[in-house]
Amino acid sequence: MSGMELQKHEHYMRKCIGLAELARQRGDSPVGSVIVYNDTLVGEGMEGNKTQNDITFHAEIEAIRSAVRHFGKQxxxxxxxYTTHEPCIMCAYVIRHHHIKKVVIGLMVGKVGGISSRYPLLRDHSITVWGKPPELVNGILEVECRQLKG
Structure with missing residues (x-):
């Protein structure tokens, strides 16, 4: 990855970290996510499943909903x-459904992750209706993302 590309990834990951901090301040898990199109932020979301009393209110899904509203299409x-934490299996399904081309992650989470769990939907080539899996970039501002949990 070039230095310019890394700078861009870090810039947007910092936006995710800011959203994650807001989520934590309101009593939710500290996860933030943004959607970028041609270097323009078109969607953002933060975790809200506790305060919204809705298990589907994940940062990635909210960012996708925001981008879908922005474009008026799926x-x-x-x-x-971009997301501070590895998308869960549910979020991975939504990411694949919307054919997002690249996912940039701060911190991998394991057991329920859509990449590193037993159900790696974000890497699965066998689900042809979704086309090819997105490009995955891991470890952007990993230390800062890990500190969100702390």
């Missing part, structure tokens, strides 16, 4: 999703 194939 296809986000020209977009990049």
């Amino acid at each position: 296809d986000l194939s020209d977009c990049i999703l």
Whole structure:
């Protein structure tokens, strides 16, 4: 990855970290996510499942909903999703459904993750209706993302 690309990833990950901090301040898990199209932020979301009393109120899903409203369509194939934490299996399904081309992650989470769990939906090539899996970039501002949990 080039230095310019890393700078761009870090810039958007810092936006995710800011959203995660807001989520934590209001009593939710500290997870933030943004959607970028042609270097323009078109969607953002923060975790809200506790305060909204809705298990589907995950940062990634809220960012996707925001981007879908922005574009007025479901296809986000020209977009990049940034998130502080590895998307869960539910979020991975939504990411694949919307054909997001790249997912940039701060911190991998394991057991329920859509990449590193037993159900790696974000890497699965066998689900042809979704097309090819997104490009995955891991470890952007990992230390800062890990500190969110702390």
